[in-house]
Amino acid sequence: MKVIASKDNFLHGVQVVQRAVSAKNPLPVLTGILVKASEGHLTFSATDLELGIECVVPVTVEEQGGVVLPAKYFTEIVRRLPDVAINFESNKEKNNTIIKYGQSEFNLLGMPEDDFPLLPKIDSDSILTVKQEHFKTMIKQVGFATSNDDNRPIFTGILMEIEQGNMKLVATDTHRLAYRTSLIENGEEVLEKSVIIPGKTLNELNRIMTGEGEDLRIAFGENQVVFEMPGIRFISRLIEGQFPNYRQVIPQGCKTKIKVKTKELMDSAERASLLAKEGSNVIKFNIEEEYMLISSNSPDIGKIEEQIPIVMEGEKTQIAFNSKYLIDVIKIIDTDEMILELTGPLSPGIIKPIDDESYIYLILPIRVV
Amino acid sequence: MKQLNALLAEFEDKMKGLMQELQSLKTRAYALEDENEKLRREIMDVYQYYLKDAADPKNRQEQSQKHGFENLVRLYSEGFHICNLHFGQLRSEGDCLFCMGFLDKK
DSSP states (O other), rough: OOOEEOOHHHHHHHHGGGGGSSHHHHHHHEEEEEEEEEEEEEEEEESSSSSSEEEEEEEEEOOOOOEEEHHHHHHHHHOOOSSSSSSEEEEEEEETEEEEEEEEEEEEEEEGGGOOOOOOOOOOOOEEEEEHHHHHHHHHGGGSOOOOOSGGGGEEEEEEEEEETTTEEEEEEEEEEEEEEEEEETOTTTTOOOEEHHHHHHHHHHOOOOOOOOOEEEESSEEEEEEEETTTEEEEOOOOOOOOGGGGGOSOOEEEEEEEEEEHHHHHHHHHHHHHHTTTEEEEEESSSSEEEEEEEEEETEEEEEEEEEEEEEOOOEEEEHHHHHHHHHHOOOSSSEEEEEEETEEEEEEEEOOOEEEEEEEEOOOOO | OOHHHHHHHHHHHHHHHHHHHHHHHHHHHHHHHHHHHHHHHHHHHHHHHHHHHHHHHHHHHHHHHHHHHHHHHHHHHTTTTOOOSSOOOBBBOOHHHHHHHHHHOO
């Protein structure tokens, strides 16, 4: 293999695929990045058998071929290369790779390309196209609500439900639930799917997606899903199992409806959480007619009480929330005002942006004696 | 004469004590009568319920469901999951949305 490319070409390819490299794997080849040259382009691939990423960059190919290079060293050298034309040569028999830059060169021992697993191709009719920017926002709004507990794999995933021209993303860790729905603009009304995609995968996808109005193609296989954007293929396994019936936990109606300024609530909740961290992350809310009292108390350190103006409809109430769960959602609300819907101190509270029914966040209160 | 007066005073005190005791016994008897009446009514209600229940199997099923639901509430309040996902497992991290969703639905 013989290739001439710029530093940026290499850097882009390596940075996109490196998150799929398996850091600790009994198969040494999976700790590497496959670099393959074919007519006019260089393909970088990495996989840990759960997630696979492929990135294609245009280069000048003088001789076709491929090699698997240890990701740890390859990534570091590419980052530190000077901004000049890079000559990349690999010996097919010994897999010895020479990276030449200016008058200098770097030798790296590789592994045969045949040992690297093939990333599956999906021939499926179940294809959907969405705008990258839009999908990025959707993932941001639900991705944080997944669980980290690997003993309950279903909750480490995000449910993607496609029905009647709508796409829904749902994530929960059983203490909170984030739900986002959106119309599919490209008119694939016939497609009906319900899959659970690992939350980690979608968060990685979010990191890679550039947005800027480009399309993202989503293809569903038997137990895999593929995301395609220009130059990048992203393949993930799906989580097997039945996602719980989230509809049954979303309360219909409420007894207290509060409108509050997002920034004011965020600032107060963050200040109150300074003391809440010492205990069990509890912030208490006293909802009065024209204001809301936010308080937190740590007997050994001190206490805080803040008052912020609200517009309230319905009954006065008191409730306590885990400060982290509350702050997590306020961070992703991008409207100036937000809505809190409560039904007493023991029922889940609903949080949503103002004038937007497409996003719902459900949060279980903490019982305070 | 003095002795007679003293005896009379003593007798009067004893009589007062006896009257008080009689009063408290009377009050107690009324309370017992009330309680007895209440228990009779309760027995009657239970008896009537069983008569109705035997005649209506649907009603019996509803009562059995109610009893089952009460058991689930008790199980949840004792710190166990009652949702179909983790039924019977210990709730180590507080309330569960799906258990509560189930309870609210009922």
